[in-house]
Amino acid sequence: MLDKFGIAKRIARELQDGYYVNLGIGIPTLVANYIPEGIEVVLQSENGLLGMGPFPFADEVDADLINAGKQTITTVKGSAFFDSAMSFGMIRAGKVDLTVLGAMEVADNGDIANWKVPGKMVKGMGGAMDLVAAAKNIIVAMQHCDKAGNSKLLPKCTLPITGLGCVKKVVSDLGVFNITEHGFHLIERAPGISTDFITEKTAGRLIINGEVPEMIFD
Amino acid sequence: MRKIVKNAAEAVNDIQDGATIMLGGFGLCGIPENCITALVKKGVKNLTCISNNAGVDDFGIGLMLQQKQIRKMISSYVGENAEFERQLLSGELEVDLIPQGTLATRCMAAGYGMPAVFTLAGFGTEVAEGKEIREFNGKKYLLEYAFDSDFAIVKAWKGDTHGNLIFKATARNFNPLMAMAGKITIAEVEELVPAGELNPNEIHTPGIYVHRIFQGVNYEKRIEQLTTRKQEHAR
Numbered sequence: 060m061l062d063k064f065g066i067a068k069r070i071a072r073e074l075q076d077g078y079y080v081n082l083g084i085g086i087p088t089l090v091a092n093y094i095p096e097g098i099e100v101v102l103q104s105e106n107g108l109l110g111m112g113p114f115p116f117a118d119e120v121d122a123d124l125i126n127a128g129k130q131t132i133t134t135v136k137g138s139a140f141f142d143s144a145m146s147f148g149m150i151r152a153g154k155v156d157l158t159v160l161g162a163m164e165v166a167d168n169g170d171i172a173n174w175k176v177p178g179k180m181v182k183g184m185g186g187a188m189d190l191v192a193a194a195k196n197i198i199v200a201m202q203h204c205d206k207a208g209n210s211k212l213l214p215k216c217t218l219p220i221t222g223l224g225c226v227k228k229v230v231s232d233l234g235v236f237n238i239t240e241h242g243f244h245l246i247e248r249a250p251g252i253s254t255d256f257i258t259e260k261t262a263g264r265l266i267i268n269g270e271v272p273e274m275i276f277d
Numbered sequence: 278m279r280k281i282v283k284n285a286a287e288a289v290n291d292i293q294d295g296a297t298i299m300l301g302g303f304g305l306c307g308i309p310e311n312c313i314t315a316l317v318k319k320g321v322k323n324l325t326c327i328s329n330n331a332g333v334d335d336f337g338i339g340l341m342l343q344q345k346q347i348r349k350m351i352s353s354y355v356g357e358n359a360e361f362e363r364q365l366l367s368g369e370l371e372v373d374l375i376p377q378g379t380l381a382t383r384c385m386a387a388g389y390g391m392p393a394v395f396t397l398a399g400f401g402t403e404v405a406e407g408k409e410i411r412e413f414n415g416k417k418y419l420l421e422y423a424f425d426s427d428f429a430i431v432k433a434w435k436g437d438t439h440g441n442l443i444f445k446a447t448a449r450n451f452n453p454l455m456a457m458a459g460k461i462t463i464a465e466v467e468e469l470v471p472a473g474e475l476n477p478n479e480i481h482t483p484g485i486y487v488h489r490i491f492q493g494v495n496y497e498k499r500i501e502q503l504t505t506r507k508q509e510h511a512r
Contacts, residue, residue: 104447106303106306107450108446113506117508120503120505123445129306131502131504142449142451146381147377151396186378221402223400
């Protein structure tokens, strides 16, 4: 079973040279730590920055420079600032190559729920609905099951929807799944995890074609 | 050209109970601190506030919530505020949560003189309830209306006596959009200079959108999530 760093590391293998990438809060943020050697990726922060860098050293903290998680950050060479309309404009227009975000539930048709739990204080969707509605390539980083062991890869989302039919790929602690018209297509297993175990833990339609390889980490 | 006002108190002096006001900023970054303080002091009530967030309990818009000055909040994310939650649950406060990009674009539309825009965001979700839907090239879009706001209050880094504004880093966020969208726009700036001293090539918001401007004082610029890395990690 992968820990959150393993999930992030596996997602980083999806990055390609020249990609503009939006990383959501949580596990997706960790992907930035595993960008493969030799490729250049530009990170978008939807509060208005392309070219997000690492956290600042203590003596270079700038209150006017934060990411979408409201954390202090830095910029890298070649960065650019813009307003929030342009930021979501470039997302809507499909300029951002890859969006990585977390989810509470994903359905086998690509629906995603990640903003609201009935009965709990609603904090708001922030930019999640804009991102999932418009991004051309969305990878979800998530735990396969909830704390009680119930699958979060479902035939249909039970929580309020964030977006319909938008997720292209799921990387969970158990495996990598492409979303196809026939459901979750298992393409890689986490190290040491059997297809039987994945079948048991996946409530949505699951497609397993022949031998499924274990994940490879560079 | 008489846009300069003395201070925040003068800038917000004619904001009445029941007004709709936009407040720039993302989290606590780029918020109009001086005007928020002035609005709290003035005690104006029953406000509808359009702002991406609602501050924290003891800073930003949270200060106005503490004084129960806000009747309705239009935001995309309001998670950092216990008093907000209390007022919402008790029914004292109404909240309209809308996607962040939709919020930004509804400000932009107002500033560009467009009554409405179509966006994909929220289709198939509860955000779409009751909204007009149109299909373009096989995709379904929601009709979202431009905001209609009595005042917009923004914070800029530099400004001049004609109201031209320059923003800094990610403190830009919603500020230029809201500046365009208010019937009356108030800008507080860290540095106010005579017209001619800012490079016209570098202006983010042309002064035509700004009605009142003043140099703010004592900016705290509180940080919500201080994150740093250690010096031994080489760059």
